[in-house]
Each structure stands twice: as C-alpha cells, then as structure tokens.
Amino acid sequence: MIRFENLTIVRGTKLLFKDTSIVINPGESVGLVGANGAGKSSLLGLMHSQMHPDSGDVFFPNNWRIAYVRQETPTFERTALEYVLDGDSNLRKTQAQIADAQARGDGYQEANAHIAFADANGYSAPARGQSLLLGLGFTLAQSELPVSSFSGGWRMRLNLAQALMCPSELLLLDEPTNHLDLDAIIWLEDWLSRYTGTLFIVSHDREFLDSVCNVILHIENHKLKRYGGNYSQFEILREHELALEQSTFEKQQATIAHLESFITRFKAKATKATQAKSRVRALRKMERISPRDLNSLLVFNFHSVNSAPNPMLVLNSVCCGYKLDSGREQVILPRVTLSVQKDKRIALLGANGQGKSTLIKTLAGYLPPLAGNITQGKGLKIGYFSQHQIETLENDNSPLQHLQRLAPDAHEQELRDFLGGFNFRSTMAMEIIKSFSGGEKARLALALIIWQKPNLLLLDEPTNHLDLETRQALIMAISQFNGTLIIVSHDRDLLRGTTDEFLLIADSRVQPFNGDLDDYRNWLLKNLADQRTAGHKKERDTQGSITSNINRQTKKRIDAKERHRLTQLRKPLQIKIESLEKAMVLLNKEKIKLDALLADKTLYEPSKKIALMDSLKRHSEVKFQLAETESSWLTVQEAFEKIDC
Incomplete structure (x- = not known):
C-alpha cells in the first residue's frame, strides 16, 4: 500500500501540504482533484522521486516499479517503436546482457540472459509496443518513423506509450488526455480498465475520471481527503459536506451572536460579570468555522441572440485544405456539401488528422476554400475559438485593455462588471496577462468572444487548459446559448451537455453519425484495429440511404475503391x-x-x-x-x- 504520513510540502513561499496523512490500497485507481496550483502534480513528482517532502514521509514497497510520463522527448533518430520499447528497462537490460555475453563468447551467461529475456516477455514486446502505438493513433508506417519527425503533441503520445510499455506496480499519469483525441481517450480508458497495478491520475476530464477511477483524493486547505467512488460520486458527497458545513457555520454564528449579546448587556453588571467573563473565554477558545459559499461556482452567460439567418452557412462542393509554403495545395476534405441550419447544436467526431479543425477553420473563414463556394446568411455573426486562441492574446495587456479594444465606447464599469463574471475581479482585471495560467488566458479568450454576441459559435477544443470548475461553467453557459453551435472537443461531458447532433469526419468525408457518444465508443472499440490502420470504416448500416440513392456506375466505383482498400x-x-x-x-x-x-x-x-x-x-x-x-x-x-x- 501507499502511505502519506504527516506530509508537508512547501514550494518557494507557497505551502502545498501541511501535516496530511492518507492511505491508498494496492490496485486502486486514484483521481487527484483540487484547484489549480493545489499541489496535484507536485504529489505525483514526490512519488517518482522528482522532489522530496519538507517533512513527513511517503511509504510504498521497495520492489514496486513506477511508470510515469516523461515531459521531454529527445529528438532521437531511432524509430517510434524502438523509443516505446525503451520504456521496458528490464527488457533493454536483458538485451544488453545477451549482446555482452555473445561478444565475450560466454555461452552459459548467454543462456541465462535468454531465459531472463523470455521471462520478461521479450519475444512479444514488439507486438505489444505496436499495439500501444496503434491505440494512441499512430499507423503502422508511423511506428517506423524517427522520433524527431513528430510534432510536440505526437511526441507526448510517444511518451505516454513508453510509460504504458513499462511493467509497473504504480502508474502515474498527469493530464494524460491533453494531447489525445476522443478516439485515443476511449482506447486509453479501455487499456487502463485492465491495468492491475495502482494508478494515480490528474485530469480535468470529468468523464475520464468517472470511467477510470474508484477513489478520489481531494486537495483543499493543504490537506488530502479520500473519497470512495468516481468523480461524480465525489461531487455528490462533497456537496452534502459543504451543505453540512454551511449549516454548522450558521449555527455557530447564531451561538456567537448570542454570546456577544450577553457579554455586551451584562459585562458592566457586578452580578453577571463572572458569567460575562466566562463567555468571553468561551469565544476566545472557540474554533471558528469558515463560511461555505455554496453558490461560489464560476458562472458566465452568453448574450441572447436576437436574430439569425436560416440557413446560417451553405457549403457547396467545398474543397477544404490549405496551401503549403511551396504553393502546392494540401487537400484534407475534397468535397463538402453542408447546410448549417439555425439553432442546430452539432459536434464533430473523428480521429486527429481527419479534418475536424480544417472544416471548422473553413466555416470560420480562417481558411478560404480551395474549390467550391460558401454562402453566408444575412446577419451572420461568427464567434470562433480555436485550439490556439490564447496565443492571439497580448501578453503585455490586461483583461480590461483587451475588452476595451473591442468596445472603445463602453463605460469602464460595464466592462469590469462583465469581466467579473469570468472571475477577473478587482485588480485582476488590470493585471497584465503574461503571468496568467493557461486556464485564465482561455477564460479571457472566451470572454472576448462572448462579448461580441455571436449567433454562430464555432469552438475547437475550448476546454484545453480549463480546470473542472471552469469547464462546468462553460457547459452551463453553452447549454443556455440560444444560437447555433458547432464544436470539436475530446471532453465528452461538454459534448453530452451542449450538443444533440453528430457529424463524423472520416475517410475524407463528412457524414451524419446516427447515435450518441456511447454508440460512438462502442463503434470505436469494435472497429479499432481497422480504424487505426486504414481510417474509419464506413457506417454502411446507418448510411444505407446514401448508397440506395446513388446510380449503378457510382456504386461500381465505390465497390472498386473498397476492393482496392x-x-x-x-x-x-x-x-x-x-x-x-x-x-x-x-x-x-x-x-x-x-x-x-x-x-x-x-x-x-x-x-x-x-x-x-x-x-x-x-x-x-x-x-x-x-x-x-x-x-x-x-x-x-x-x-x-x-x-x-
């Protein structure tokens, strides 16, 4: 088991934990939750010896192997598969022993090394590594590419695969879903459900925590508190606790008011002086309970949409893609015909690289169509939040200055009141944003979009960098937005709470997906092997109406293409x-x-x-x-x- 005993951690001048103790049993899957900066990542770092406690102890068995995701990826020329296999250090050790024994001509040691290699499941290691890469979205061809050829996000996937490759009794994952698409998250959930060791996860993905965790550790007021169950169960228990604490606080306040009233009335009377002094001592000794603001959840709202065209946008045989520096066109979606109707709430589904972001950028006007045409309805006003929206902010400006550029004629107090609804209160509205966290910058970027009163909202991974509280506030705000919505997100809680239609982008096509997110999960897991090597298979059953309406010649071409595939x-x-x-x-x-x-x-x-x-x-x-x-x-x-x- 893992025991934290009287743990105290201070980083710089900030106290993270103070005299806190907790026990975790072997095989438990633990979700670490708490406010940003509460110490979640520091606790993980403590467990894999990246830092040490200022006082107190951490105990777990000495023979436990610990796996964690590296934050840096060297620009190796070795292949992605070989890099993943490096995660099994025992495997690499036995391989080195075999090579050394062969070089020395020591047959006896070589035989022992081969036995150790077999015991380490060395012969099946390449297949296991390949399976991890396929599950995380790599193709067979990509597994043979050098690590240096991948972008930062894909290298983080390689680091995750390497951690999963490591045989371990303790697995530490810090925001493992940040660089994954929905398909890879679903696969990871399935993989972790079969993991037999002890698991610690830091995540802002509510549904991921619900699916994987059976214990929640909550960090608050420098203490760790254990809750049995997943995140949704923790929320229910937490709400009851807060209500009880608030009730206890109110009762204590009534007691304090009564004592103070007695002291005020009778402290000058000789017959009551002793009793008054006794009550003064009681007040001094009383451990004051802090109030609990049950309505402290961050809340912000979109402005009501007064009017909007219908249809909002019409795409007629649009070729979506972009031009490379060489001038050549990179086509992602060759022929998109789509009508975006008023009041629709649509989620785009599909693996990374299939064209979700390309389509949403084309709808927003950030990418001009390579062919075809887009017709906008009269009065259309688009609000677009991209994956890299926070990079468009001016680091040397304050939230108020950003908003004043959008509304130069508005009164400052009106702007301050609006920013306050996004938790930029008091002096924070005047601070330059250079020192803001990623979540705070994302919150500001959302505020700037909301101020402009769009009637078509295009959101591309809006929950990146957001904590659980802000994600919940965003879900509440979008659910009340009375305009049209198109969203790309790996956050299923957000998709469930804000959308009611799905478009699947796969095999260079955009088509309706008839089902909900649970159907999508089942579909993915059932077809994962084929989807990871050749793209998503066509939904023939759900899309039968399409094939029934096409002519015989077109069907022959489709059949030929399928045979070739x-x-x-x-x-x-x-x-x-x-x-x-x-x-x-x-x-x-x-x-x-x-x-x-x-x-x-x-x-x-x-x-x-x-x-x-x-x-x-x-x-x-x-x-x-x-x-x-x-x-x-x-x-x-x-x-x-x-x-x-």
Whole structure:
C-alpha cells in the first residue's frame, strides 16, 4: 500500500501540504482533484522521486516499479517503436546482457540472459509496443518513423506509450488526455480498465475520471481527503459536506451572536460579570468555522441572440485544405456539401488528422476554400475559438485593455462588471496577462468572444487548459446559448451537455453519425484495429440511404475503391504471414535436429559437457522463438481474417 504520513510540502513561499496523512490500497485507481496550483502534480513528482517532502514521509514497497510520463522527448533518430520499447528497462537490460555475453563468447551467461529475456516477455514486446502505438493513433508506417519527425503533441503520445510499455506496480499519469483525441481517450480508458497495478491520475476530464477511477483524493486547505467512488460520486458527497458545513457555520454564528449579546448587556453588571467573563473565554477558545459559499461556482452567460439567418452557412462542393509554403495545395476534405441550419447544436467526431479543425477553420473563414463556394446568411455573426486562441492574446495587456479594444465606447464599469463574471475581479482585471495560467488566458479568450454576441459559435477544443470548475461553467453557459453551435472537443461531458447532433469526419468525408457518444465508443472499440490502420470504416448500416440513392456506375466505383482498400490492407499482413510461416518451418527443422541430438546418450558424457550446455541453451531458445512466432502468426492471421468482416 501507499502511505502519506504527516506530509508537508512547501514550494518557494507557497505551502502545498501541511501535516496530511492518507492511505491508498494496492490496485486502486486514484483521481487527484483540487484547484489549480493545489499541489496535484507536485504529489505525483514526490512519488517518482522528482522532489522530496519538507517533512513527513511517503511509504510504498521497495520492489514496486513506477511508470510515469516523461515531459521531454529527445529528438532521437531511432524509430517510434524502438523509443516505446525503451520504456521496458528490464527488457533493454536483458538485451544488453545477451549482446555482452555473445561478444565475450560466454555461452552459459548467454543462456541465462535468454531465459531472463523470455521471462520478461521479450519475444512479444514488439507486438505489444505496436499495439500501444496503434491505440494512441499512430499507423503502422508511423511506428517506423524517427522520433524527431513528430510534432510536440505526437511526441507526448510517444511518451505516454513508453510509460504504458513499462511493467509497473504504480502508474502515474498527469493530464494524460491533453494531447489525445476522443478516439485515443476511449482506447486509453479501455487499456487502463485492465491495468492491475495502482494508478494515480490528474485530469480535468470529468468523464475520464468517472470511467477510470474508484477513489478520489481531494486537495483543499493543504490537506488530502479520500473519497470512495468516481468523480461524480465525489461531487455528490462533497456537496452534502459543504451543505453540512454551511449549516454548522450558521449555527455557530447564531451561538456567537448570542454570546456577544450577553457579554455586551451584562459585562458592566457586578452580578453577571463572572458569567460575562466566562463567555468571553468561551469565544476566545472557540474554533471558528469558515463560511461555505455554496453558490461560489464560476458562472458566465452568453448574450441572447436576437436574430439569425436560416440557413446560417451553405457549403457547396467545398474543397477544404490549405496551401503549403511551396504553393502546392494540401487537400484534407475534397468535397463538402453542408447546410448549417439555425439553432442546430452539432459536434464533430473523428480521429486527429481527419479534418475536424480544417472544416471548422473553413466555416470560420480562417481558411478560404480551395474549390467550391460558401454562402453566408444575412446577419451572420461568427464567434470562433480555436485550439490556439490564447496565443492571439497580448501578453503585455490586461483583461480590461483587451475588452476595451473591442468596445472603445463602453463605460469602464460595464466592462469590469462583465469581466467579473469570468472571475477577473478587482485588480485582476488590470493585471497584465503574461503571468496568467493557461486556464485564465482561455477564460479571457472566451470572454472576448462572448462579448461580441455571436449567433454562430464555432469552438475547437475550448476546454484545453480549463480546470473542472471552469469547464462546468462553460457547459452551463453553452447549454443556455440560444444560437447555433458547432464544436470539436475530446471532453465528452461538454459534448453530452451542449450538443444533440453528430457529424463524423472520416475517410475524407463528412457524414451524419446516427447515435450518441456511447454508440460512438462502442463503434470505436469494435472497429479499432481497422480504424487505426486504414481510417474509419464506413457506417454502411446507418448510411444505407446514401448508397440506395446513388446510380449503378457510382456504386461500381465505390465497390472498386473498397476492393482496392481491402487489398492494400491485406497485402502487408499477407507478407507478414508468409514471413512468419517461413520462420516457423526453419525453427521446426532446427528443433527436430536438436531433439535428435539431445536424445543421443553420448552427448551426456563428461567430455561433452560444453556441447551439451550449448545444445540445451539453443533448444530453449528455439522453443521460445517458435512459441512466440506461432503466437504472432495467430495474431496477424486474425487481423487478416477480420478485414473481410
């Protein structure tokens, strides 16, 4: 188990924890929650020895292996798969021992190293690493690319895969969903549900915490408090606690008022002086309860939309993409025909790289169409929040200055009142934003959009950088927005609370998805292998009306394209199957020879001890290699057969 005993941590001048104690049992999945800056990441750092407590202790078994996600990724030229395999340090250690023994010609040590390699599941390691990469959104081809070829977000995925590759009894994840799309988050949830060790997670994704965690540790007032259950259950218990504390506070205030009244009335009377002094002492000794503001949740609202055109936008055979520096066009969605109707609330679904952000940028006018045309309704006013919206803010300006640029004629008090609704109160409205957190900057960017009273709201990952409280405030605000909404987000709580229609972007197409987010999760998990290697499979059943209306010639082209796609999927698997079958033939032949050799009694004579040991060692190696090759063959064969399903 893990025990924190009388833990105190101070960082600089800031007190994070003071004399707090807690126990976590083996195998529990723990969600760490609390206000930004409360010490969640510091607690994780403490557990993997990046920092030390100022006082108190942390105890867990010495033989526990700890896995955590690195924050930096060296620009290796080694492949993504090899980088992920580096996460299993024991595997790499045994590989080094084998190489060293071979270099020294030490057959006995080499045999022992091969046994250790098999015990570490070394023969299946590449397949396991590949599975992690596929689950996190990489293709088979990308797994062979050098680490240096990936962008920052994808390198963080590599770091996550490396942490998951590490055999561990304790896994520490700090905001693991930040660089993932919804598809990868669903896969990660499924993977973590099978993890048998102890898990600590810091996350602002409410549904992710609900799905994965069975214990919540809440950080407040420099203390850790344990709650059984997931995040939603914690919220219910927490609300009851706050209500009870508020009730206790009110009762104490009534008692204090009564005592003070008695003291005021009778402190000058000789007959009551002793009693008055007694009550003064009682007041001094009383441990004051702090008030609980049950209505302290951050709340902000969109302005009402007075009028809006219908349709809002019409896309007619629009080619979505962008121009490269070379002048060449990069087409993402070749032919989009879409009518955005008034009052629709639409979520865009699909894996990273399929074109969700490209489409929303095209709708917002930030990317001109490469072909086709877009018609805007009269009176359309777009509010657009991009993934990198906070980068458009001026770091040397205050929230008030940002808003004054949008509304130069508005009274300062009106602007201050508006900013106060976004928690930029008092002097904070006048502070330059350079020192603001990412969440505070995102909150300001949202405020600036809301001020402009859009009737079409386009949001691309608006919850990035936001804490749980601000996310909840955003959900409440958007749910009351009476305009039209199109949103891209990996936050399912936000999507459930604000949208009622889904468009699936996959295979260079935009089409309706008939179902809810639970249907989407089930669909993803069922088709994950095919989706990760060849893109999302078409939803033939739900989209039958489309194929029934197209002419026979078009259907033939589609069928031909599908046959070509299946052939392209089968080809690398067929090559792999043939390669594995050849390897099995050779290994079986060698095993037969070794079996015959070991059956020869003369091999066991004292003079042939070295030959016997070499034969036994090779026999063990061949058996392991044969078993692993057969296992790989079965896995690839199953994948091959599923392509026809």
